[in-house]
Amino acid sequence: MQDLKPSYIKTFAKDDLELSTKDLRVLYGGKVQKLFDASLQFKEHTITALIGASGSGKSTFLRSLNRMNDRVAKINGEIWFHGLDVNQPNINVYELRKNIGMVFQRPNPFPKSIRENIVYALKADGQNDKNELDRIVEESLRAAALWDEVKDKLDKSALALSGGQQQRLCIARALAVKPEVLLLDEPASALDPVSTSKLEDTLKQLRSRYTMIMVTHNMQQASRISDYTAFFHLGHVIEYNSTAEIFTNPKGKITEDYIQGSFG
Amino acid sequence: MHEIFLDELKKLNTQFMEMGVFVNDNIDDATRAFVDHNKEKAKSMVDDEEKIPSESIDIQKQALKLMALQQPVATDFRVVISILKATTDLERIGENAMSIALETIRVKGNPRIPEVEEIISNMTHNVRHMLIQVLTAYVQDDEKMARDVASRDSIIDHDYVRARQLIVDGIEGDPSRAMASSSYFVVTRLLERIGDHIVNLASWVIYKTTGELEELSNPTENLTI
Numbered sequence: 001m002q003d004l005k006p007s008y009i010k011t012f013a014k015d016d017l018e019l020s021t022k023d024l025r026v027l028y029g030g031k032v033q034k035l036f037d038a039s040l041q042f043k044e045h046t047i048t049a050l051i052g053a054s055g056s057g058k059s060t061f062l063r064s065l066n067r068m069n070d071r072v073a074k075i076n077g078e079i080w081f082h083g084l085d086v087n088q089p090n091i092n093v094y095e096l097r098k099n100i101g102m103v104f105q106r107p108n109p110f111p112k113s114i115r116e117n118i119v120y121a122l123k124a125d126g127q128n129d130k131n132e133l134d135r136i137v138e139e140s141l142r143a144a145a146l147w148d149e150v151k152d153k154l155d156k157s158a159l160a161l162s163g164g165q166q167q168r169l170c171i172a173r174a175l176a177v178k179p180e181v182l183l184l185d186e187p188a189s190a191l192d193p194v195s196t197s198k199l200e201d202t203l204k205q206l207r208s209r210y211t212m213i214m215v216t217h218n219m220q221q222a223s224r225i226s227d228y229t230a231f232f233h234l235g236h237v238i239e240y241n242s243t244a245e246i247f248t249n250p251k252g253k254i255t256e257d258y259i260q261g262s263f264g
Numbered sequence: 265m266h267e268i269f270l271d272e273l274k275k276l277n278t279q280f281m282e283m284g285v286f287v288n289d290n291i292d293d294a295t296r297a298f299v300d301h302n303k304e305k306a307k308s309m310v311d312d313e314e315k316i317p318s319e320s321i322d323i324q325k326q327a328l329k330l331m332a333l334q335q336p337v338a339t340d341f342r343v344v345i346s347i348l349k350a351t352t353d354l355e356r357i358g359e360n361a362m363s364i365a366l367e368t369i370r371v372k373g374n375p376r377i378p379e380v381e382e383i384i385s386n387m388t389h390n391v392r393h394m395l396i397q398v399l400t401a402y403v404q405d406d407e408k409m410a411r412d413v414a415s416r417d418s419i420i421d422h423d424y425v426r427a428r429q430l431i432v433d434g435i436e437g438d439p440s441r442a443m444a445s446s447s448y449f450v451v452t453r454l455l456e457r458i459g460d461h462i463v464n465l466a467s468w469v470i471y472k473t474t475g476e477l478e479e480l481s482n483p484t485e486n487l488t489i
Contacts, residue, residue, distance in 0.1 A: 219335075219337065220335060223337070247341070248337070248338065248341060248342065249338065249342070249474075250338050255338075256338045259337045260266060260336070260337060260338050260339070261269075262266040
């Protein structure tokens with residue numbers, strides 16, 4: 001039996017925190033436990049990479065943060081977002097997801113125009129001031145580093161964009177509702193190296209305004225763009241530290257074995 | 265994937281150790297030739313002067329290739345970086361040994377100062393022992409041994425200062441020894457520099473073993489040299 005005790009878990013000053021979990025446990029079907037007592041703190045305006053083998057619990061953890069697992073699993077524990085435990089039944093999850101947005105592995109734009117993709121949620125929320133919506137379209141697309149590439153075809157179908165552009169459009173769409181946190185589930189795994197590089201540049205630029213938590217299977221990506229890295233193994237958080245420390249001098253043997261690719 | 269890397273790393277390690285042992289022999293050959301005034305031996309060393317730099321380049325190329333293609337992290341990363349940096353120090357030590365050989369060829373004037381030559385032999389013995397030990401510490405990931413080696417640089421520094429005084433006294437006692445003595449200055453200085461490079465090697469052993477990068481400076485060095 002492997003020792004699954006955490007080797008190091010980084011913590012931050014309370015004032016620096018954007019989001020944190022305490023003893024988060026996730027059970028699927030009432031009996032299969034996928035996540036064990038995960039207590040992690042996320043610092044404001046940083047990028048944190050969640051790494052670990054398939055089935056290690058990192059995506060389960062990520063999806064729990066904005067209550068995406070509610071219907072498929074039982075989630076116990078606390079999720080603190082600016083002084084509020086958002087893992088409570090009385091929390092409006094739709095409001096929560098405005099603050100904690102999500103970008104998925106495969107680009108999933110709506111089969112609508114580029115413009116409509118951005119304003120869809122805003123319109124549904126009752127906003128219909130055209131000038132204001134146009135402003136948000138430009139602002140969001142600029143933030144996602146896509147504006148220059150699509151400004152002349154905002155009314156063309158989003159599905160005509162390349163995979164990399166579609167993924168940046170999904171980021172722009174998430175940014176349109178002004179979230180504070182962006183959750184990214186392997187955002188670059190379906191992209192070619194050039195699109196990946198653009199996406200990474202975009203995320204780095206967004207860091208000054210947003211807090212990002214990203215699941216990735218790509219070790220180089222984690223080391224290139226994240227400030228902090230958490231390593232998950234068999235549902236346990238084994239090590240959480242600055243990315244530089246994790247990749248040059250990890251404290252735990254399992255962490256070291258995983259990132260060096262000599263697992264098992 | 266990792267197996268391939270470890271295999272390549274093993275080859276690199278072997279190459280690095282071989283270079284270390286060769287450099288160590290060079291220190292011995294050069295100082296022995298100097299003390300014995302054996303210009304033939306020194307010349308044969310100088311004829312072979314390309315060997316260490318080309319070996320160093322070869323190791324660095326291999327290390328850079330591993331960095332670029334295998335993108336090592338954690339301990340693997342530290343091992344490759346340590347080799348890359350330590351190889352440069354080994355090469356410098358080799359250059360210093362070569363300079364001692366060149367000084368042997370250059371030296372003129374016979375009146376000697378036996379006490380200084382004794383110190384040179386002593387310094388040589390010490391740096392060679394330190395070099396072998398630091399290489400052993402490298403192989404065994406022995407942080408304590410690396411620190412121990414580094415701390416012994418103060419003995420080298422002390423001998424260097426003592427030699428300098430003896431050389432000055434020797435020249436004052438018999439000015440005909442001035443010419444030979446200028447070489448004594450050069451050689452003792454080179455041996456002292458070799459000691460400093462060995463301290464650098466020790467700091468790379470510590471980085472490789474612990475992940476901590478620190479300056480292993482000798483606290484007395486600035487006061488005496």
